[in-house]
Amino acid sequence: MAKAIPEKCKKCAMLSAAQAQELHGKQGDGCWNPQVCYSRRSYARHRDRHNLIRSRKRNQASPELTVNLAEFTDIFWAVLVVYRRSGTDMPIHAIASEVWKGQEKFGAIPPIHCAGMTASQVHSYVQKMLVLLETNYKIKKFASQERLDPWLCPLRPCPCHPSFPS
Known part of the structure; x- marks a missing residue:
């Protein structure tokens, strides 16, 4: 040096x-x-x-290295989408899933509100989503989990959306 x-x-x-x-x-x-x-x-x-x-x-x-992505374009993977505020003990507002094929979004399981559901019921619903994903796409587990704020929830009517009647 x-x-x-x-x-x-x-x-x-x-x-x-x-x-x-x-x-x-x-x-x-x-x-x-x-x-x-x-x-x-x-x-x-x-x-x-x-x-x-x-x-x-x-x-x-140095030459730019490239990876042949053709062999990965047919791989299905899923992301668990959880709508909840940031924090450790915040309740889950809604839950959904996205299915990807390679680098493109292929499909989705629409979100449902989790208000009134117990933790075991939410876990049971996630397991049902995984069973559905395994039978259709051979996906055994979620590749990742994405947390979104509840105000991004696409469901209507929604208690987090400003147009919800008080």
């Missing part, structure tokens, strides 16, 4: 050569060395730009 530029030299690099010689030359602290200081000051001033150019050249030199 390269030795870091001393902080004193970084500050000196921001001065003009005349100011630097006056401050660090014979009348100053005596650290000015014409054999080293000119190139060190230039390096300190321009190192960010030189490093950026060098990095871009390295990135261009």
Whole structure:
């Protein structure tokens, strides 16, 4: 690893050569060395730009790797969509599922409100969704779970939607 530029030299690099010689030359602290200081000051001033150019050249030199996605386009997977406020003990407002084929949305199990359902009833409904997904698409479990705020619930009427009568 390269030795870091001393902080004193970084500050000196921001001065003009005349100011630097006056401050660090014979009348100053005596650290000015014409054999080293000119190139060190230039390096300190321009190192960010030189490093950026060098990095871009390295990135261009390495070939871009691609993965053949054709073999993954026929894979079905599902996402469990849970509408609930953020927090640890917040009740579930609604629950749904999305089915994906490759990188495109293929279908969905529409949401239902969970108001009045116990935790075991919600778990039972999720298991019924998994049975349906396994029989139709060979999906044994959800690939992920997505939490959305209840105000995004698409069901109407909905207690979280402003048009709900009070």
